[in-house]
Amino acid sequence: MTEFTVDVGGRGVRARTVGEASAPTIVHFHGTPGSRLELTFGDEMSRQRGVRVVSFDRPGYGLSDPAPIGLSAVARDAEALADHLDLDRFAVFGWSGGGPFALATAAALPARVRRVGLSGCPGPALEIPSVREQLNDNDIQALSHLPGDPGRAAQIFLDGNRELLDAMVSVRTDPDAPWVEWMWGASDPAVITEAPVRRALFESFAEAMKQGPDSIAWDNVAFVGPWDFRLSEVSAPVHLWYGADDTTAIPAVGEWLAGRLPDAELSVYPGEGHLVPFRHWAAMLSTLTGR
Numbered sequence: 555m556t557e558f559t560v561d562v563g564g565r566g567v568r569a570r571t572v573g574e575a576s577a578p579t580i581v582h583f584h585g586t587p588g589s590r591l592e593l594t595f596g597d598e599m600s601r602q603r604g605v606r607v608v609s610f611d612r613p614g615y616g617l618s619d620p621a622p623i624g625l626s627a628v629a630r631d632a633e634a635l636a637d638h639l640d641l642d643r644f645a646v647f648g649w650s651g652g653g654p655f656a657l658a659t660a661a662a663l664p665a666r667v668r669r670v671g672l673s674g675c676p677g678p679a680l681e682i683p684s685v686r687e688q689l690n691d692n693d694i695q696a697l698s699h700l701p702g703d704p705g706r707a708a709q710i711f712l713d714g715n716r717e718l719l720d721a722m723v724s725v726r727t728d729p730d731a732p733w734v735e736w737m738w739g740a741s742d743p744a745v746i747t748e749a750p751v752r753r754a755l756f757e758s759f760a761e762a763m764k765q766g767p768d769s770i771a772w773d774n775v776a777f778v779g780p781w782d783f784r785l786s787e788v789s790a791p792v793h794l795w796y797g798a799d800d801t802t803a804i805p806a807v808g809e810w811l812a813g814r815l816p817d818a819e820l821s822v823y824p825g826e827g828h829l830v831p832f833r834h835w836a837a838m839l840s841t842l843t844g845r
Contacts, residue, residue: 555571556571557571559617560638566618566619567611567631569609571609573601573604575639577604577605578606578644578645578844579608579645580644580645580646580647580843581632581636581641581646581656582647583628583632583646583648583649583653584609584611584612584615584649584651584762585649585650585652587763587773588650588762589609589761589762590609590761591616591757592649592754593609593649593835594757595754595832600839608644610631610632610635612631612769613628613631615761615762616761616762616764616765617764622708623769624704625654625777625781626658626662626782628655628658628659629655629659629661629662630662636666643668645670646671647673647838648673649674649831650674650675650803653673654676654677654777657670657788657792658782660788660790661788667790668790669790669793670788670790671793672792674795674800675794675808676778678780679693680779682810684806685807690714692710693711693714695710697778700780701780708772708775711775712767712768712770712771719770723767729752733759738827741802742828745827751829751832788816789816792811792815792818793821795831796808796821797823797828798826802827802828808820808822
């Protein structure tokens with residue numbers, strides 16, 4: 555395992571790699587909140603299968619310098635990271651809020667992204683009726699400023715969720731705090747009882763929140779509002795995995811995305827929630843790399 559920082563226009567992007575440089579590579583886009591440590595639970599599995607996994611912190615998460623977050627902007631960060639590592643062809647994987655960024659990267663780099671994997675990926679909220687109905691007044695107010703004033707939209711998202719976000723920051727270093735139950739108790743009650751799962755979630759969460767909650771608001775600007783690329787531009791095969799009981803990213807979103815992507819396959823797991831990769835990472839590695 556190695557960690558390093560890539561300079562992108564004078565801004566540092568912190569990254570992590572596991573596996574041999576010559577191995578088939580997956581570039582991972584973490585959730586919201588999340589960090590480059592998100593897939594550490596799968597490190598040994600990746601090594602055993604001869605797969606390299608590259609993860610990086612989006613702006614303001616973990617050890618990456620803060621900056622406005624946009625789907626195509628993060629795709630450019632991923633391109634700079636791939637250039638730094640001399641990656642010619644690679645797969646991308648996005649978990650939860652990382653999914654739209656993975657898709658944006660596939661759209662921006664069609665000659666380099668060979669396959670896309672998405673687990674519990676959200677969609678553009680205003681375009682999906684079942685999601686649009688779930689928006690609250692704060693969401694609608696924030697979205698009214700897009701795409702013209704993303705900074706104002708981010709501030710409204712931040713202000714409207716301040717109590718929850720401040721609570722998350724306050725327990726960032728407490729592994730026994732109830733934040734795991736807050737986030738996944740309804741959708742994944744069995745999974746979060748497992749000690750290795752809780753440890754992995756805590757380590758990524760603690761790292762993600764080092765600089766505070768602003769990056770969470772910017773993530774919402776990027777993927778809750780209008781997307782700045784077209785799904786038709788994603789030419790690589792896309793594999794979508796959802797839990798039937800997921801309340802964070804409902805399977806209807808996967809159906810909507812699969813129906814609009816040029817080449818997509820959707821799998822929905824009965825009785826599972828948002829933490830699908832903890833149960834199916836080996837199969838996901840195989841799908842994305844053939845290993």
